[in-house]
Amino acid sequence: MTLDLSDTIIIDNHAHSLLKDFLQLDTLGFRRSFSESRSLSLISEHVNCALHYQNMLRELKEIVDFETEDELIEHRQKMSQSEYTKRLWDDSSIGAALIDDGFAPYSMLSLSELDHACGRPVFRIVRIEPILEALILSCKSLAEAEKKLESELIRPLTHRIVGMKTIAAYRGGFPIDLNVERRSAESSFSELKRSTANTTSLRISACPAYHHLLLCAIDIAAANDLPVQIHTGIGDGDLDLHTANPSLLSPLFKSKRFSTCKFVLLHCFPYVREASYLCSVFANVYMDLSLSISLASSIAPQLFREALSMAPATKILAGTDGHSVPETHWYAAITTKKALSVVLSQYLAEGYIDLAEGNQAAESILFRNCRQLYNLEGLV
Numbered sequence: 001m002t003l004d005l006s007d008t009i010i011i012d013n014h015a016h017s018l019l020k021d022f023l024q025l026d027t028l029g030f031r032r033s034f035s036e037s038r039s040l041s042l043i044s045e046h047v048n049c050a051l052h053y054q055n056m057l058r059e060l061k062e063i064v065d066f067e068t069e070d071e072l073i074e075h076r077q078k079m080s081q082s083e084y085t086k087r088l089w090d091d092s093s094i095g096a097a098l099i100d101d102g103f104a105p106y107s108m109l110s111l112s113e114l115d116h117a118c119g120r121p122v123f124r125i126v127r128i129e130p131i132l133e134a135l136i137l138s139c140k141s142l143a144e145a146e147k148k149l150e151s152e153l154i155r156p157l158t159h160r161i162v163g164m165k166t167i168a169a170y171r172g173g174f175p176i177d178l179n180v181e182r183r184s185a186e187s188s189f190s191e192l193k194r195s196t197a198n199t200t201s202l203r204i205s206a207c208p209a210y211h212h213l214l215l216c217a218i219d220i221a222a223a224n225d226l227p228v229q230i231h232t233g234i235g236d237g238d239l240d241l242h243t244a245n246p247s248l249l250s251p252l253f254k255s256k257r258f259s260t261c262k263f264v265l266l267h268c269f270p271y272v273r274e275a276s277y278l279c280s281v282f283a284n285v286y287m288d289l290s291l292s293i294s295l296a297s298s299i300a301p302q303l304f305r306e307a308l309s310m311a312p313a314t315k316i317l318a319g320t321d322g323h324s325v326p327e328t329h330w331y332a333a334i335t336t337k338k339a340l341s342v343v344l345s346q347y348l349a350e351g352y353i354d355l356a357e358g359n360q361a362a363e364s365i366l367f368r369n370c371r372q373l374y375n376l377e378g379l380v
């Protein structure tokens with residue numbers, strides 16, 4: 001017996017918006033959404049030979065009329081944004097998406113524009129780092145930044161905030177220093193002020209002021225019952241992979257101070273087993289595979305086997321990390337469902353689980369956990 005999940009709804013706990021002109025991209029612009037590389041030569045000469053990219057094109061031919069990559073680019077340019085996005089997201093049964101709107105905000109559709117394009121509920125995840133950067137630039141002292149932090153993080157805009165997210169893994173990496181002394185946070189803040197005296201931009205990186213304010217933001221998230229997503233593993237062109245290992249976060253999860261905060265480890269590749277272990281021992285830690293599923297789609301079933309190796313199914317969430325073009329959300333969603341179906345069907349065939357347990361695990365991962373964790377009940 002096979003578990004068919006192709007029509008099961010998926011609530012995407014980790015995604016981004018679409019580029020304003022996402023249908024007008026040329027071939028390289030389109031390929032770029034399926035690679036973590038910033039190298040133009042890699043994108044022009046190699047991405048088309050990556051198995052995940054070839055598989056994505058093959059799957060896409062089932063619902064879009066094209067033969068070659070060039071024909072696809074031409075076909076997309078004639079479509080309406082809304083018609084094209086709905087066709088893909090309907091095909092993958094994406095029912096709602098939690099959007100981090102802090103990624104390249106000026107080149108992306110706003111949440112309201114995305115709502116219109118995709119025709120389904122969209123919720124907001126607040127990216128912490130750009131807010132810390134703006135506060136450091138605008139405030140005269142650490143105390144002033146601390147005072148304004150909550151109102152800046154939870155600023156009511158057009159869409160309901162359902163969580164926060166940190167990209168600390170890509171800003172100096174883990175661990176996050178839990179023992180920053182006030183004096184060193186203040187002097188680090190002053191140093192940041194000095195170094196940005198003649199500029200209006202700041203790219204924050206591991207330092208006492210950053211980690212102090214980040215921990216304050218996590219306190220605020222916990223007090224407002226907002227889960228905090230933490231990028232781990234792959235996910236940014238300039239990360240040092242070994243400093244993005246989620247096991248380096250153990251002190252954070254063991255800390256009494258943050259015991260009421262719920263954390264969601266994002267991506268996790270290649271540290272999926274580490275993440276699975278963390279989810280199995282800390283009640284407040286969850287995980288998704290998101291970007292790993294699309295960029296390593298040839299081993300997607302293996303990634304789910306590893307995630308499920310120790311983590312209860314109630315600790316794993318579906319995510320796409322889709323961004324820029326709707327094909328990324330669609331491809332990660334269909335691949336997630338296929339991989340989960342392969343794994344659970346195999347366990348079912350072996351008698352390792354029964355049908356009810358298989359269905360329950362699939363529903364938990366695809367939509368129930370997300371609905372519960374982010375308090376979406378009644379909304380989707």
Ligand SMILES: [Zn+2]
Pocket residue numbers: 014231235266267290291321
């Ligand atoms: Zn991501």
